Amino acid sequence: MGGPRGRYSEEELAKALTHVREGDSYAHVARTSPIPLRTLFAKAKAARVSEEGDSMVQVVVKPTRRGPKPALPAFMEADLVEWIAAMQRVGLPQGRAGILRKANELYQLLGAYRTRSVGKSHLPSGWYYRFRDRHPLLTTKMVQPISRVRNTITGHGVWTMTKLVIEHKLTAARFFNMDETSFMPAKKTKTVVAIKGSTNVWSHESKANFHMTVCAAVSAAGTALPPLIIVPGVRILKTDLAAATIERTCVTGASKGFSNSGLFKLWIDFFVTELSVRQIAKPVVLLVDNSSTHIDLDTVTKCIEGGILLVTLPANATHLFQPLDVAVFRPFKAKVREALHDKVTLTADGSISKADAIAIACAAFSETIIERPQNAVSGFSGVGLYPPNSEKVLKRLKHFASGGVKGDVGTAGWLKRRVVIQAEAHAEVLTLPPEPQRTPKRQRATVDIAGRLVTKEMLAHEP
Template identity: 35%
Template structure:
């Protein structure tokens, strides 16, 4: 049997042809001009005249997961992203299979369906998720408002120019290891990459102004001493090196750095400087908001860290016997990366993107919305329908449960009462009932304590009476006790005669 020919016209062409026929053109002329079969054109025109609207159908076999179910799945994916829990291929396949098996327990989906699903829904795309802590995602509108008002007040009072507004931030030489895309031979069953790392922590303190002025960096090494041959200071003019117990900035070092900073920018009462930084209780930047309002974090550190990673890879390729990076080598790599990739334009862009200069509340709010909604852009995807913990829409396509605002007491005071299931569900519902139950409980406690106290006194008299009986051998025995004693003596005498 010959295969059924595929249609050679689009839905729009069919729609236009039907309009032509309804307007008075002949079926034959329209069919010849558009290559739409006459029979098809006649049938579709008749349906339109009868007011019957046909839903468009996709070519090929009927999908395992209906189109409306796929739409629900897309909405769930968007809602999870806005909730800060973006899902990956595994989670989507797991959820879709649960949906399918709710309709047909023997059905299942494969990875082929997953890629066709992405193709049918171009609103979705695969991206690398940026991980931020829960605390960093808790910055709210009030924190941003407070930052903006503080900056606005200071700008109005001191009329800061861009060359008097600075940002200070700290980053590490070693970034977190993560997978990256590489080009390999097709069919390779396993692709892995070598890496080298440091066995110490190196901090790099950077500072720059809204006008693009970059101050020399401070390199912080762990320990108490540094090698005289370290070349960082010779590569970057004015660079400084110091040490701390673990290679992190501490209070003493920060105060010393502030004095160095004041000398460098010539700060005085007549010519004040505004320094924006995080890490102290007295900062102007909101807590846990370094990813939102720190210019160096936003636009400067990424190209700098990328240059460090590339230099480490190049050193590993050129010197195949390297197993770790020494302090002198790490300082040299960081200094060269600083010289080539710390660009004033990036610093200026960082201040503008953070909304710090030019001061912009809209930019600050835009940054907050960008992270608050998981980076999801405005789209036609319906995410409002998603319910929390209520099968398919209510059980499978669910978000994490909302944290309870108040905790209800899960126990009741028994107070000596005998309770069945009905009573357990009904009693002590009001505050008055709960108060009475609490009184019953306290009264029962007092009764038990009094009973315990009364029992402890007769116990002592019983002990003294038993001691007195042992000391007084003339105590009269009862008839039964005397009879038992005589029988024992008789049995003892018989055994003695037998022996």
């Protein structure tokens, strides 16, 4: 006996109809396939046969959608999908509200051609969800805000690094990346389980009343140097300094807890010392971002004297090519966020002292960076820096191109920019009539008709 209604694929239907065409009985095919007997009769009757040469090709009529027709015709929904993909390609992905607004504009254009005799004045939210179900190509994604300049970078700095790695035959242990990050993670809302009907669900949060910067450096081999922690002020309590649990961790002060060019020079001295302690051969490549705190004549001179090849990333490209940003800092921030949540849960105290911040930062640094060298290795490898991989570099350069849309969806020829449409409207619709043609006055030849009768034949005798 056939399966429940509608629970079969087009391939199974085509296979069943093929068996019927080859001589099997309808009852036998219905028993051995998920196609119900009555459906099999109906589909076989609806199938059309066309002749191609000496062979007979059976054309199966695809099953139609049950229920009332959608408010928008299929071709209009397909155009809407193209528009959604095109907006994603240009960096303006649409949400539910934007899609509904555009769909309602199309719905109003239908007028007398609507698919329902008694239609609604506008498309409700339910239409949107059914539209999503009808087009599985569409899905929900988190949007990553990105500025225009960060989406138009070039790979000149990356090729410079690749050249240095090859020319100096650098090993993974001699290729380092250094960057700074804030101790406090960015605030994020999260979904929790609450009592149904709750109107205001809130939570305590741990927050420091100061800014603290954590500087990290890792190699392509996974080696992590002790962190540099920058706190605000010029003096620090001994108990705060004692909270640093990682050996040789450096703590320093700045006016507001941010890094500056002077502190970066001090870190270069620390970096040279660490290279000597770990007996790492020179020269080494040090990859930093394009911040002004990393680039000045004194810093470059200090790097040359220390056997360091200082290379900066292309401007606005840290999100694409900096291993620390790509693969290391995210688990570090997640661990810090978890520790802050545990603190407020256990103590009900949302305040964070410098000692607390230093202890939490060191614990998270040790667990996610020092004890997990594979994160750094994956960061260098994933962006194509080490081992050098031009294919991965080019892929990263195109990472945000076309908004991440794959294939050719959203590239239909009828899609036009608003400026182009405006120009066409100026040229074809909003036009003025031509200026009147003004011809020069000509001297007119006249005939005196006063007191006389004149005929055309008399013109030959007029002067």
